[in-house]
Amino acid sequence: MEHISLSQIAIVAGILLILIGLWAIISQRNIIKMIIGFSLFDTGIHIVMVGVGYVRGKTAPVLDEAVNVKEAARQIVDPLPQALVLTAIVIGLGITALMLAYALRLYQKKKTLDVKKFNDLKW
């Protein structure tokens, strides 16, 4: 505990967000709340991924005046997790919009958002 770094704080916060989101997904009965839980889960994963790519004391992977191009490998953090998170954010946005559209249709069909009422496939 003598030395807590920034990335450890970010990773722990991200894991807590993941757990809150998972709790919302498995325990809530309202579909909108489950979608909110999914968004929290998604955000937590992004924070953990960016935190894993952090290298202590290094700067952002943009080669401008602050970074010497020849020595770039010793001055920047890992660009790969950042690129993957960028991809994941956009896909998460699309999936969230898709889930909301499904929720809208389910509501129009049954006039309720309670998952317990959607038992047509139960036997």
Add this chain to the structure above:
Amino acid sequence: MLKKIFFLLVLAGFAVMLFNAYGLSGPDQQLNDVAAHYAEKGPQEVGAANLVASVIVTYRGLDTLGEVTILFLAASIIGFFLKARRDNQRAPKQVRKTSEILETAAKVITPVIFLFGIYVFINGHLTPGGGFQGGAIIASGLVLMLLANPVKKINHNIIRVIESISGFSFILLGIFGLLLAGGFLDNAFLPLGDFGTLLSAGAVPLIYIFIGLKVGAELSGIVSNLQETQKEQI
């Protein structure tokens, strides 16, 4: 009660798994081999000052193509889903009038937001930003427009044409890379130019412009589809 214990067990299992995987290890002291290659060879091979952009557009360009495809699929399923409903019943809806301040501000700010979005994706290879961010900014300008004028009709044909043309051009640029340079989505078939200037990094700015237009069109399509459904009485 039993259910709550079960939830807690699942959460505790997840927590142990995640903390074991990431929580206890400190940050790395240096880059791993792949990242070091991107950092050292990136400026010569791709020529983009923003290394994240060079990873997204060139080194992992295929991932980006897949991502754009997923976004396109989500947008078209939403359009299909909400469209089927819209056709059956069409009743005029009365919406509350928006405030004067919002209407006037939207007229002034919306063009500036669009311009900023275009700036972000044209400069994506030099500064933080890029096609996806620029597209999202453009779509947020559209959201402001719709908030100020909720009954406004967005022309879906324009959105569809922009989206198709930019998606097609993205793949076409990839095939040019296959024919004229090293492989699919290789940017080196155009001259790499001076490092750090606007006209550098070969095809990266072009690809980012098309990605930006495509993402902006897709997100605008999603937003306007949701908005048109919202006008109906549910």
